[in-house]
Amino acid sequence: MHSSTQSSLNLLSRNFILLSAYLASSFSFAAEMPLETITAKSTSQTQYLQLDAKVEPITSATVSAQTSGRILAINYDVNDLVPEGAPLLEITSKEQGAGLAAAEAELAKAQAQNFEAQAQFERYKALFPKGAISKGAMDEATSNAKSSAQAVSAAKARLISAKENVNYTIVSAPFSGRVTAKWVEQGETISYGQPLLSGYATDKLRAVFYVPQQYRQQLAALDSINLSDDYQQYQSDKINKFNFSTQADQSIEVRVQLDNLQDTLQAGQWLKAALPIATTEAIYLPKSAIFQVGELTAVYRKQGDKYLQTQVRLGKQLTGNQLTTGQVTQVEVLSGVMDGDNIINDAASYVLFLNQAHANQAN
Structure with missing residues (x-):
């Protein structure tokens, strides 16, 4: 009985996907629903190496x-x-x-x-x-x-x-x-x-972490660094990069001074240090533009005067201080979208509109 129910759900899901694709190809840009669109654009994104940093007292x-x-x-x-x-x-x-x-x-x-x-x-x-x-x-x-x-x-x-x-x-x-x-x-x-x-002394502490040797050039170019815990972000330009190593793996010790005037840091706690190591070009879309049902992941891309359902492959997500534009969750699109494509910003609302329009036509 369980197998029969699962098969029925899978069939319903496939029918819904096919119906959505059909409706998307059948309705024109001139439909009654006001469409908010965005233009896909390739942007530069910095890749970070996440390192564990331990907070220590300076004095x-x-x-x-x-x-x-x-x-x-x-x-x-x-x-x-x-x-x-x-x-x-x-x-x-x-x-x-x-x-x-x-x-x-x-x-x-x-x-x-x-x-x-x-x-x-x-x-x-x-x-x-x-x-x-x-x-x-x-x-x-x-x-x-x-x-x-x-x-x-x-x-x-x-x-x-x-x-x-x-x-x-x-x-x-x-x-x-x-x-x-x-x-x-x-x-x-x-x-x-x-x-x-x-x-x-609690007013000034330091975060200590170790950078692998292969990233020494990126470390040498580092002028400021971001550190974070589960609740707060910290930034500092007071960075002491050691010119020698006492570690068995020959990693480079780095000490970052942090102001702690609000007493939000504690000696002995761990932070995440974000070391920029590379810059890549990628297309990021708001999560609201992504339509996901079962194994299907798609966007609604304008082609001519219509919006067609286009399957995409996604990468990582960016949120909060990782974003260069706003605080909305952004999703990396690895394939399926090109620079200049017009994409519907709210895919879920658009699908609901198409289903309602189809129901009205049927009546």
Whole structure:
């Protein structure tokens, strides 16, 4: 029973095709249906080599402890986005605070001693020409004035270092980015140089892919490149083409810098890189101009004052950003159509019109 039904469907399909061909050859251009036609024209199309590109961070870092102490708080975890300068974690600061207080006191003492030494030096300098002060006393006052001034400078340097030690108890983000690893936990005691958190900058990433050696000339001529994922297209002219290869197959490494200000890219994801390798001439028609029933693929081509059903052979389809004209799906016609042929743009509507016209004639 199934075989009988399938045979009936095949017979119906063939009859429909023959009827469509007959009607197409019987109705003239002067038919009542307004016909929208297009002119087949050969156009240049670029062929692309699709390559897998992996997204990598350009800037990444691991922040380490610049002082010792116990961790009081960790403000960010793995996968968190962190703005530049944000406090990542806090370390106890009692020891550092005590060192700061001692440095401030030392500076105050040095400044007081310097004030006294400078005052004495000024007094001796005024009395020495009058013979009231011996040369030895004058030399001692001069030496004390210089050494006390140097002591103030040294105390100021120690104060700066003590302040930095206090600042090191709050570890800040060196750039805006995403945390990728946490090496310590709250409450742990850490020492100088111990890794704390790792991350990478998200505003600029790079896509890395490898080009086979036979396409090195096309790569050398490459000024910009398109990359895409399932949702978005990316274009960049910041291309770093390596002049050597470390790959076993001797392919050429290419790094493409990508702006990621909207955070649509993620480190580790894959993109498709489109490398232009050749330009060919081909005829493309809108998909609406193609009539397909069963194994028949045809268009309605004008011949004289009639539109005849003409069988065609199709190639690849182009959509979206691959098109040079608009966003409608275009189909490559390999045979059956020549430059300058007038083709009905909406083949399905035309077939329906022909069937309706034939039914009206029959009645």
